[in-house]
Amino acid sequence: MKFKQVLFTVAISAVTALGVIWGYGKFMKTNNAYAGQEAGVVPSNYKYAGLLDGATPPTGAVDFTQPAAAALPAVVHIKTKTNAKQVTNNLPRSKSNSPFGDLFDDDIFNQFFGNGRGGVIPEQRASGSGVIVSEDGYIITNNHVVDKADELTVTLSNKKTYTAKVVGTDPSYDLAVIKIDATGLPFLLYGNSDDLKIGQWVLAIGYPLNLETTVTAGIVSAKARSLGLNKDRNGDAKSGVESFIQTDAAVNQGNSGGALVNTDGKLVGINSAIASPTGYYSGYSYAIPVNIAKKVVDDLIKFGTVQRGYLGVQFVPASDLSEDEKKRAGIPVTAEGIYAQEVPTDGAAYAAGIRKGDIIRKIDGIEVASGAEMQGQISRYKPGDKIPVTFARAGKENTVTVTLKNKAGNFDIVKADAAIDNLGAELASLDSKKAKDYGISGGVVVKKINDGAINDQTRMKDGFVILKVNGKAVKSVDELKTEIGSNKNITISGFYPGYDGEYEYPITLGDE
Template structure:
């Protein structure tokens, strides 16, 4: 009896071993290299495609991941570059507070206040800020030298140099930037470069292996591995700076440190699925999670920057609400439950795309073009892939019944025209025209609130802080963003005068709209 049991065990073990060898030889061995990109002899395009299919067919859906990441790393490393930036020392206007002599209205609009000492160059103290040097990473996306990176990597840089993995170094110029997504496109004068191929971030799954490639801590090219731990993650790093920012990050536990910004997040096929942008850390160094901008959003932004020089941003025209801000009774009245997956519409913009499509306050948007949008980051990413004038479908719940309607997206001006850059873009700030009731509390006719300051003249030439309220530009009273724009378009040297809510005294800042430092 024991002999029979032993014999059976041996037979089962042998069969298992034979099956294991067969499975490994068929599915787990490294794929044979196929075609190469850019005529290179050593950089495979995508080994997940090597399944013996006819050329030109896409068999990635049936491809089996490799047993290690060597080929993926070999594919990606040559297409990821080291970016070094230099900001020259600069002179800034310090915005000294001026003691009030009379009321705010008299200070702003009275002739006595604007005497000779405040005309012309504006007077006041000026001082220099030392130069700065920094570094980051970038991803080559074409063989003729176009590179995508983070906006914060090249933000306000006077000089940008790019070092390839082959150690060749080039000077780079900025093609376009988008603070809303923290992306930028730069260009070097080179040909025949190895570049990364776009993947599809919609196909990225939680638990999937990914690699981060970049130049952290001023080291040479570095590859780290991890898994996707979440998708459509918002961490507030962009949205707290700009009302119109988009955050829908791919969260991973691949080690990312300072210097990785702008580098590649790739899948095990060596395809670009994201641009590494941020880390979650109490110390500023890697502490467990890193965040990448999904490549499907990157593609749209990059294409716009290369074609128009700025992003053609589309808006649905809604405000949204966190279900936690609603009482149970409020939710019940609107037929909404707390576990309902979707975006609750708290308000609609008059004449906006959503209102024109019939969406109302209290509706719950569940899908955009058939793609489930369980949260606002998911919805904003989907909308962010389109431009003004594009027609999409919106699915929403109202009184527990789902509706699907067509909507034509619009720009921030409320139309479908191509958005061109204006003089306001040079300021590098998020501006808001004061509401009449807010201006009245300040004793003013109107004004422009500087909600946030990013890259641009305000950051380079002044010490202005977010929260500054512009009440006068030169000798012109400013009651709206349109007023400010007219002054800036007509004058080279402009003095902005205003207040900080809750602080005494007037503040003024000198600007040279040509971008220089002479006033």
């Protein structure tokens, strides 16, 4: 009898051990199989730091040496160069005729557009930080770090330097992905920003004020902050997404794009902004939650543009309404959540049964009481995703499944190719030999103009060489797609071979 009990105990222990191992593997896969990170892969920077390898964490006073050691090798210094720019749309009269000679007399053309005397924006250099998130060189940073830069240089903590290319950007989130050509790199594992607690210790790591790698510590002082900083590509602040983690870790100019890590050395945020009357650290800094950042990164790598889902509700936090406003709206004075001011009939929320006057309480089971909290939840999903939304109506709570839509009002995945197709032109990357002959590093040739935005809105002619989109250099068709992204309004800049001067063509593209 005793022998059977022993066997039974051994069997139970074995099953339990296997269950723990399976559960851990499942967790690692779920937590890290995202945005360029392979499931279960632990980079050497964690092993050498004594994290995630079974080591016992230090006890007693708070010690940041292990998370700092793990994170430092994966945070990089990004230096940018923006070439000098001639601010003119005119042709000098000193050389050959305008390519529009068959349409306008040169004198009339130059009188209409000016005399060719334009200003020059001098060369600009700046720097910021970035976080390596895959062993093959994908790096997260802020959009404002790389915006309009013509050259990007990345320096690792071991002083190795690489030239980087932009994979994708999105100003609405102030995030960008760049890549260097390298393998076997240290990288940061994604943490879970939802698990952060007010008062929890965090580290900010970056390259402030052009210094070498710098680590500062602080606590999470608030979550889901909105500062009104982010705008979309068209300058619309309403489309900006903000749900910042607020900390009192010292962050300065140059920290932008750097890592906010927890005491496990895992990435929980991307440092992005400071609240300061002087431009330097004055007590508070702000980071983009990693749960938002990793979704944006994944989209930029896979699609070249962010797949943003829309709930389809014009709202205001119920806490922002006065007692009189709540009474007029017919909602309880103590109501908490998001008050639906308008629910367009073509939106996702209306299709699911949400109506004007409802109070949205939860998104996917997470309570929301502010616009930043709701944005923070919705921004994690793409068009076509189905999420439960809990709302209150007439004192009764209801939960419905909402299928999110894209900005165009359908469920399609938005691809960078769609916008470039709307241009209506046959495009090709400029041959390297011709680029050298022209004295440029690259561009895109408009081989033939067909029906589309270029033909409808401009006088561009076949043979035009595109050098920039919205002031950002493009050296290939792929880079052109990236820079156009989901932009509605763009300005294409370039030249006609054999003629002096630079032309700019403003173009408006459809939402789709």
